[in-house]
Amino acid sequence: xxxxxxxxxxxxxxxxxxxxxxxxxxxxxxxGGLRRGPAQDxxxxxxxxGSEPTGDRGPVVACWEGQILAAGPRAELIRALEAGGxxxxxxxxLDAAGGTVTPGLIDPHTHLLFAGSRERELVLRQRGAxxxxxxxxxxxxxxxxxxxxxxxxxxxxxxGRRWLAEMLNHGTTTIEAKSGYGLDLATExxxxxVAFRLxxxxxxxxxxxxxxxxxxxxxxxxxxxxxxxxxRHCLDEQLPGVAAQGRARFADVFCERGVxxxxxxxxxxxxxxxxxxxxxxxxxxxxxxGGAELAAEIGALSADHLATPSAAGIDALAEAAATEQxxxxxxxxxxxxxxxxxxxxxxxxxxxxxxxxxxxxxxNPGTSPTPSLLHVMTxxxxxLKMTPSEALAAVTINAAQALGLADETGSxxxxxxxxxxxxxxxxxRQLPYWPAADLVRTxxxxxxxxxxxxxx
Amino acid sequence: xxxxxxxxxxxxxxxxxxxxxxxxxxxxxxxGGLRRGPAQDxxxxxxxxGSEPTGDRGPVVACWEGQILAAGPRAELIRALEAGGxxxxxxxxLDAAGGTVTPGLIDPHTHLLFAGSRERELVLRQRGAxxxxxxxxxxxxxxxxxxxxxxxxxxxxxxGRRWLAEMLNHGTTTIEAKSGYGLDLATExxxxxVAFRLxxxxxxxxxxxxxxxxxxxxxxxxxxxxxxxxxRHCLDEQLPGVAAQGRARFADVFCERGVxxxxxxxxxxxxxxxxxxxxxxxxxxxxxxGGAELAAEIGALSADHLATPSAAGIDALAEAAATEQxxxxxxxxxxxxxxxxxxxxxxxxxxxxxxxxxxxxxxNPGTSPTPSLLHVMTxxxxxLKMTPSEALAAVTINAAQALGLADETGSxxxxxxxxxxxxxxxxxRQLPYWPAADLVRTxxxxxxxxxxxxxx
Numbered sequence: 001x002x003x004x005x006x007x008x009x010x011x012x013x014x015x016x017x018x019x020x021x022x023x024x025x026x027x028x029x030x031x032g033g034l035r036r037g038p039a040q041d042x043x044x045x046x047x048x049x050g051s052e053p054t055g056d057r058g059p060v061v062a063c064w065e066g067q068i069l070a071a072g073p074r075a076e077l078i079r080a081l082e083a084g085g086x087x088x089x090x091x092x093x094l095d096a097a098g099g100t101v102t103p104g105l106i107d108p109h110t111h112l113l114f115a116g117s118r119e120r121e122l123v124l125r126q127r128g129a130x131x132x133x134x135x136x137x138x139x140x141x142x143x144x145x146x147x148x149x150x151x152x153x154x155x156x157x158x159x160g161r162r163w164l165a166e167m168l169n170h171g172t173t174t175i176e177a178k179s180g181y182g183l184d185l186a187t188e189x190x191x192x193x194v195a196f197r198l199x200x201x202x203x204x205x206x207x208x209x210x211x212x213x214x215x216x217x218x219x220x221x222x223x224x225x226x227x228x229x230x231x232r233h234c235l236d237e238q239l240p241g242v243a244a245q246g247r248a249r250f251a252d253v254f255c256e257r258g259v260x261x262x263x264x265x266x267x268x269x270x271x272x273x274x275x276x277x278x279x280x281x282x283x284x285x286x287x288x289x290g291g292a293e294l295a296a297e298i299g300a301l302s303a304d305h306l307a308t309p310s311a312a313g314i315d316a317l318a319e320a321a322a323t324e325q326x327x328x329x330x331x332x333x334x335x336x337x338x339x340x341x342x343x344x345x346x347x348x349x350x351x352x353x354x355x356x357x358x359x360x361x362x363x364n365p366g367t368s369p370t371p372s373l374l375h376v377m378t379x380x381x382x383x384l385k386m387t388p389s390e391a392l393a394a395v396t397i398n399a400a401q402a403l404g405l406a407d408e409t410g411s412x413x414x415x416x417x418x419x420x421x422x423x424x425x426x427x428x429r430q431l432p433y434w435p436a437a438d439l440v441r442t443x444x445x446x447x448x449x450x451x452x453x454x455x456x
Numbered sequence: 457x458x459x460x461x462x463x464x465x466x467x468x469x470x471x472x473x474x475x476x477x478x479x480x481x482x483x484x485x486x487x488g489g490l491r492r493g494p495a496q497d498x499x500x501x502x503x504x505x506g507s508e509p510t511g512d513r514g515p516v517v518a519c520w521e522g523q524i525l526a527a528g529p530r531a532e533l534i535r536a537l538e539a540g541g542x543x544x545x546x547x548x549x550l551d552a553a554g555g556t557v558t559p560g561l562i563d564p565h566t567h568l569l570f571a572g573s574r575e576r577e578l579v580l581r582q583r584g585a586x587x588x589x590x591x592x593x594x595x596x597x598x599x600x601x602x603x604x605x606x607x608x609x610x611x612x613x614x615x616g617r618r619w620l621a622e623m624l625n626h627g628t629t630t631i632e633a634k635s636g637y638g639l640d641l642a643t644e645x646x647x648x649x650v651a652f653r654l655x656x657x658x659x660x661x662x663x664x665x666x667x668x669x670x671x672x673x674x675x676x677x678x679x680x681x682x683x684x685x686x687x688r689h690c691l692d693e694q695l696p697g698v699a700a701q702g703r704a705r706f707a708d709v710f711c712e713r714g715v716x717x718x719x720x721x722x723x724x725x726x727x728x729x730x731x732x733x734x735x736x737x738x739x740x741x742x743x744x745x746g747g748a749e750l751a752a753e754i755g756a757l758s759a760d761h762l763a764t765p766s767a768a769g770i771d772a773l774a775e776a777a778a779t780e781q782x783x784x785x786x787x788x789x790x791x792x793x794x795x796x797x798x799x800x801x802x803x804x805x806x807x808x809x810x811x812x813x814x815x816x817x818x819x820n821p822g823t824s825p826t827p828s829l830l831h832v833m834t835x836x837x838x839x840l841k842m843t844p845s846e847a848l849a850a851v852t853i854n855a856a857q858a859l860g861l862a863d864e865t866g867s868x869x870x871x872x873x874x875x876x877x878x879x880x881x882x883x884x885r886q887l888p889y890w891p892a893a894d895l896v897r898t899x900x901x902x903x904x905x906x907x908x909x910x911x912x
Contacts, residue, residue: 040579117886117889119844119883119885119886119889120885122837122844122885122888122889123496123843123844123885126837126841126843166893166894169894170892334891337838338838338891340838369889369890369891369893370890370891370892370893371890371892371893372891372892372893374892375891375892381578381582382793382794382796385582387579387582388575388578388579427575429575429576429578429579430573430575432578433573433575433578433825434825434826434827435790435794435825435826435828435831435892436626436826436827436828436830436831436891436892437622437825437826437827437828438622438625438894
């Protein structure tokens with residue numbers, strides 16, 4: 001009987017520059033770029049023929065100084081390493097023990113930092129209250145804003161460390177983290193700074209997103225022109241301040257009926273782009289709001305939620321998908337499920353139209369308090385009818401693309417970061433198959449072992 | 457950042473006979489017997505007034521030599537201990553650190569032991585294949601039977617230890633474990649014996665159930681009277697052998713259209729009762745099959761699944777609920793969810809009619825591969841519209857009753873086993889609220905600490 005242990009700072013296996021991950025039944029490299037279109041099975045698999053994961057043809061991943069060097073059948077790989085001047089004696093060995101190796105998982109949509117919790121809304125929703133109804137009553141997101149504004153930096157850091165550790169224990173090595181529970185310049189800057197510093201401390205990479213336009217804050221709601229006045233505040237005060245701080249890599253807007261219009265969203269995201277922040281978008285979660293269309297129009301990295309896109313919106317994403325700069329459809333089915341909504345994102349339609357699909361937790365206290373991408377993969381298989389292979393692509397290479405990181409991570413290919421998970425199952429098809437189970441054996445981040453299962 | 461560590465054999469804190477669990481924000485004792493009828497909130501809560509879990513009125517649980525001694529506000533409890541001849545110096549202290557303390561969770565319906573996995577059926581079901589359809593094609597349960605018959609005792613033991621450890625890490629301290637993947641005397645006996653010995657080794661208590669009538673095995677299927685011939689085999693050969701072995705505490709039958717009829721189920725369960733095995737029943741999972749009615753008629757401890765009971769079946773359970781010997785309705789919503797079925801058990805109707813409701817994982821490789829009762833609680837809140845308090849009762853006191861153990865475990869009351877979980881959330885309302893998160897801080901089994909969260 002064993003448990004998981006997180007290693008502060010990670011350890012370089014045996015102090016050596018190289019790491020050989022061997023003994024896997026299956027290595028899913030996700031090599032070959034963005035996944036678009038249906039996949040019954042993942043083509044980029046190295047697997048051990050028969051039952052010989054440790055044999056000459058067993059799959060091995062070689063890492064060197066934090067990067068992937070190569071992956072391939074053992075004998076062939078070892079010859080190549082030696083020919084390339086990488087002596088075997090400089091590699092530590094990590095035993096995958098008949099498990100599956102995948103790229104480290106990437107969560108491209110989280111609201112990592114908040115204070116308070118909102119479990120009471122679960123019972124309200126059971127009685128039929130809707131998201132916008134709870135919002136209109138000053139509950140929902142605004143209660144989190146009040147708690148977050150009141151929270152100390154230390155409390156936010158402690159919360160962030162706790163949930164980053166959970167995410168890491170579930171195999172996540174890179175996340176996006178949005179602000180948006182401040183809705184004033186000071187708190188938004190605090191959230192972005194804490195997110196940035198948590199990422200710098202590692203081991204999980206944290207990419208901050210400014211989401212000032214997440215909701216209209218209470219102090220603007222009483223005004224007749226409240227929403228527009230808050231948009232101007234975002235443009236004139238938050239955005240220059242956030243840009244000067246330099247922590248936010250992306251800008252996001254909650255484009256939704258009753259929140260921010262497509263026009264308001266466009267103004268904010270275009271201004272943010274001029275400050276160097278790449279646009280992404282909360283699009284069409286509750287009702288078709290022109291979000292998908294807008295994401296395609298402005299070339300957003302990602303359009304997120306998409307539970308209710310219009311036909312024109314789907315067309316726009318499909319058109320963008322055929323270009324060099326596709327908009328990733330980042331679906332958040334755990335949110336739809338937790339909200340007890342019936343209308344899930346049309347994943348099969350999007351995949352059928354060639355749109356690259358990513359999956360994310362949407363980790364947040366109101367509508368999706370799950371830290372686990374495995375759980376999201378299970379919900380995606382059950383509710384969106386995505387195959388296990390599609391779901392894995394959606395939390396690796398496609399999620400990397402949704403964060404503009406497809407050249408750096410998301411697959412096991414030479415030169416990319418050595419971010420790996422060894423799972424206690426013999427095939428990736430079992431990753432969504434054991435709901436809520438503890439499937440991680442080992443997590444490697446930039447070549448360092450950061451989580452390992454300990455004997456009792 | 458921390459991980460969970462399972463302690464082989466457990467440790468008596470500091471080698472002392474007593475254990476004080478203190479510093480909790482909330483202790484849910486579940487005192488007061490079986491829960492019937494709706495609960496918005498759990499009445500049997502001891503909580504720290506304001507934010508003083510460590511103050512004089514903070515809730516404390518006292519254990520002594522593996523049993524619960526008392527629970528109450530600190531100052532009052534300590535006076536009572538000293539007056540009762542239990543000196544404080546004989547108690548180790550366990551800090552709940554502002555978390556929630558509940559009884560150890562009880563999983564009253566699992567198929568713990570099997571070999572092989574069936575992740576490919578997930579993709580088949582996405583394409584529309586049904587349970588009985590997969591079964592009719594010789595897939596489904598029969599593929600597990602073939603793999604299990606071929607598995608060694610050692611392989612079954614290793615599998616059992618792995619998943620019991622997972623269950624324990626998710627807060628489960630007692631489970632029921634069915635045979636039923638042997639379908640011949642030798643394999644059924646092997647499964648019952650392994651289950652029994654795993655329980656004896658601890659720390660999780662394992663209560664074996666003989667489920668010979670789980671499906672008709674291949675060797676009987678080609679015969680025109682195959683089902684009836686297999687029923688006679690169960691009655692004439694398996695049952696006497698299982699009784700002579702003495703491992704099985706319960707007998708169960710899969711009463712379902714196309715599997716075993718209510719009449720066949722009655723004959724098997726009444727015969728098993730004469731051998732001293734208490735009856736329980738797989739009832740009305742896929743279609744109304746007279747299962748609920750039969751469970752009430754024969755006084756089964758529990759009627760399980762109940763996704764599709766008839767109106768008469770619900771009436772029968774409601775009538776039984778008013779007696780001294782209620783039939784517990786053990787609902788398995790994670791199964792319905794994993795099968796992508798729309799028709800969930802009518803939990804609100806059952807609760808409204810006063811039927812005691814338990815929840816279980818149904819852990820098995822085909823239809824519910826989850827080891828986590830927290831996950832089941834989440835599904836119960838989202839899909840069955842059970843409240844968090846109802847869901848907690850359903851995996852503690854009501855689950856104990858479903859196993860005939862309501863006098864021994866399932867609540868924090870004097871004389872019961874000191875089976876406790878300390879959770880990393882400040883109220884039990886948050887237990888179903890963080891899907892797939894790792895909420896356990898400490899697990900105590902009969903007064904011994906068997907899981908604890910370790911610092912990095």
